[in-house]
Amino acid sequence: MFISGREYNPCTGQFSKNGKPIGWVRPADGYVFVSLGKGLLYLAHRVAWKWTYGKWPTEIDHIDGNTSNNSIWNLVDATHQDNLLNQERHRKGKPRGRRRDYMKRPRRMPHIY
Numbered sequence: 001m002f003i004s005g006r007e008y009n010p011c012t013g014q015f016s017k018n019g020k021p022i023g024w025v026r027p028a029d030g031y032v033f034v035s036l037g038k039g040l041l042y043l044a045h046r047v048a049w050k051w052t053y054g055k056w057p058t059e060i061d062h063i064d065g066n067t068s069n070n071s072i073w074n075l076v077d078a079t080h081q082d083n084l085l086n087q088e089r090h091r092k093g094k095p096r097g098r099r100r101d102y103m104k105r106p107r108r109m110p111h112i113y
């Protein structure tokens with residue numbers, strides 16, 4: 001997509017260059033960053049969405065709440081309000097709101113004949 005030699009595995013959410021994993025995790029919150037050249041760092045979940053769907057997302061929510069899990073099946077393009085509702089705890093450790101359950105949405109399975 002952006003730079004030749006880079007690949008994205010949608011099952012694992014891992015980015016690689018020439019077969020070697022690339023990216024680093026920010027210890028404060030667990031978000032993964034990748035460099036796509038020219039010294040620019042991008043959030044890996046946003047790049048994964050662009051890589052797969054061809055457009056930048058407005059806001060991404062990790063379905064399982066794990067910010068390091070950038071598998072495309074764990075990412076959903078959400079509104080800011082949905083993302084705030086899905087925060088399990090705020091700074092003081094008290095429950096902030098209900099978690100929107102994306103898994104309850106009916107999913108159509110492809111028919112293989």
